[in-house]
Amino acid sequence: MEEIGFLGMGIMGKAMAINLLRHGFKVTVWNRTLSRCDELVQHGASVGETPAAVVKKCKYTIAMLSDPAAALSVVFDKDGALEQLCGGKGYIDMSTVDADTSSKISEAITSKGGSFLEGPVSGSKKPAEDGQLVILAAGDKALYDHVLPAFDVLGKKSFFLGQVGNGAKMKLVVNMVMGSMMNAFSEGIVLADKSGLDPHTLLDVLDLGAIANPMFKMKGPAMIKHSYPPAFPLKHQQKDMRLALALGDENAVPMPVAAAANEAFKKARSLGLGDHDFSAVFETVGKGAQSST
Ligand SMILES: NC(=O)C1=CN([C@@H]2O[C@H](COP(=O)(O)OP(=O)(O)OC[C@H]3O[C@@H](n4cnc5c(N)ncnc54)[C@H](OP(=O)(O)O)[C@@H]3O)[C@@H](O)[C@H]2O)C=CC1
Ligand SMILES: O=CCCC(=O)O
CATH class of the missing domain: 3.40.50.720 (NAD(P)-binding Rossmann-like Domain)
Incomplete structure (x- = not known):
């Protein structure tokens, strides 16, 4: 070989x-x-x-x-x-x-x-x-x-x-969706917790419905424990959001959801979480870090 x-x-x-x-x-x-x-x-x-x-x-x-x-x-x-x-x-x-x-x-x-x-x-x-x-x-x-x-x-x-560029673009689109989903998921866990629900039950409910996915299943339990061992470093996810937003600029695609997600990842970087897993964006949601979860 x-x-x-x-x-x-x-x-x-x-x-x-x-x-x-x-x-x-x-x-x-x-x-x-x-x-x-x-x-x-x-x-x-x-x-x-x-x-x-x-x-x-x-x-x-x-x-x-x-x-x-x-x-x-x-x-x-x-x-x-x-x-x-x-x-x-x-x-x-x-x-x-x-x-x-x-x-x-x-x-x-x-x-x-x-x-x-x-x-x-x-x-x-x-x-x-x-x-x-x-x-x-x-x-x-x-x-x-x-x-x-x-x-x-x-x-x-x-x-x-x-042609060259299509692989890069496809990857950025996928990671833009993933980064936005991670932010919505983080808000959901905090919202469940703050409104008196058990976040673990939220994970079970999500896993049985139309938006079940491997990412929620794999990352959710660790996020509830505020544990973020790096599989996909947060600094790289923020880089991908930034590059995806630039692709949106080039193509005049409004992306307010992705832009908000990018801000959350930037905030997480400013908190020193860049080398943690990208699920650490959870720490930027409300007072996620101080919640009872
Ligand atoms: N982790 C993941 O889940 C995934 C990551 N990716 C992408 O894959 C790529 C690598 O990710 P990952 O392995 O997680 O990243 P790491 O941060 O673990 O590794 C980055 C690598 O890049 C090297 N590097 C950084 N800057 C330079 C430089 N200026 N010159 C030479 N080498 C440099 C580092 O070398 P050194 O050891 O010296 O710092 C290291 O080998 C990224 O583009 C990421 O977005 C894609 C899919 C999934
Ligand atoms: O670029 C990183 C992707 C991580 C993933 O697909 O789980």
């Missing part, structure tokens, strides 16, 4: 790279904080000293980085991926970024003869560990077909959405 490069050993990148190793892929990893690669070595990975070194060694390289600035830096900076991208090499950015960022990266890589695919994912830490992500790919179709065996390990379903 050919060797895959993997840049970014955060919550998602680590889980995805370990999953590939577990399924017999050879993987060479890199992370800005190199010590975070140590655990991957124990799982059988090799380590590259720089993004360029990883791309030089591997026919194709996946990136899973925090935000547009990180995605651009890893490609364009000194010792970045672009230095070694050329004909026969592929680069797949699975980070959640905006379409402009993705297009900049795509243009630079294709102008050097390389191929580019974006592949942001729906699904969080546990689906990444279990290979149950939903992959929203767009860009070079030949590269997509080539990496499908790896996508089949990482995800339960891959979509090919056409």
Whole structure:
């Protein structure tokens, strides 16, 4: 099996790279904080000293980085991926970024003869560990077909959405809906509690009705305990709301619900909750933090 490069050993990148190793892929990893690669070595990975070194060694390289600035830096900076991208090499950015960022990266890589695919994912830490992500790919179709065996390990379903930017946009729309839902859910828990209802009973009622969903089921009990172990860091959810609102601006789509949700995530960041799970936005609702829940 050919060797895959993997840049970014955060919550998602680590889980995805370990999953590939577990399924017999050879993987060479890199992370800005190199010590975070140590655990991957124990799982059988090799380590590259720089993004360029990883791309030089591997026919194709996946990136899973925090935000547009990180995605651009890893490609364009000194010792970045672009230095070694050329004909026969592929680069797949699975980070959640905006379409402009993705297009900049795509243009630079294709102008050097390389191929580019974006592949942001729906699904969080546990689906990444279990290979149950939903992959929203767009860009070079030949590269997509080539990496499908790896996508089949990482995800339960891959979509090919056409031209570069469509994967990024789809991901932002999905996360805009998710962030708005999380805020409504938080308000619901606080409202139930403040009006004398048992929030656990609210969870049971929600789970049996038309708006039952895995997110409420998974996050609700921990939120009631004010516990937010990071699966999807709140700072990344706020980045996605911001980028989705910019997409709304570009397309003249009024999004008052998403704008309010973004304000709540910003508030949560200002309270120092950026590295907690995004469900910590619960702490911004009324006096959620002081409630009897
Ligand atoms: N967590 C989740 O549930 C999901 C996350 N996503 C998206 O996936 C991406 C990664 O998320 P996640 O793994 O949770 O994030 P983490 O914050 O856990 O990891 C971020 C990664 O980006 C690296 N990084 C940050 N800034 C830079 C930089 N300037 N240069 C180089 N590397 C940098 C970090 O390196 P270092 O270790 O050195 O800080 C780390 O490897 C994000 O775009 C996120 O929105 C998508 C679906 C689900
Ligand atoms: O971008 C993060 C998505 C998290 C999820 O789908 O649960």
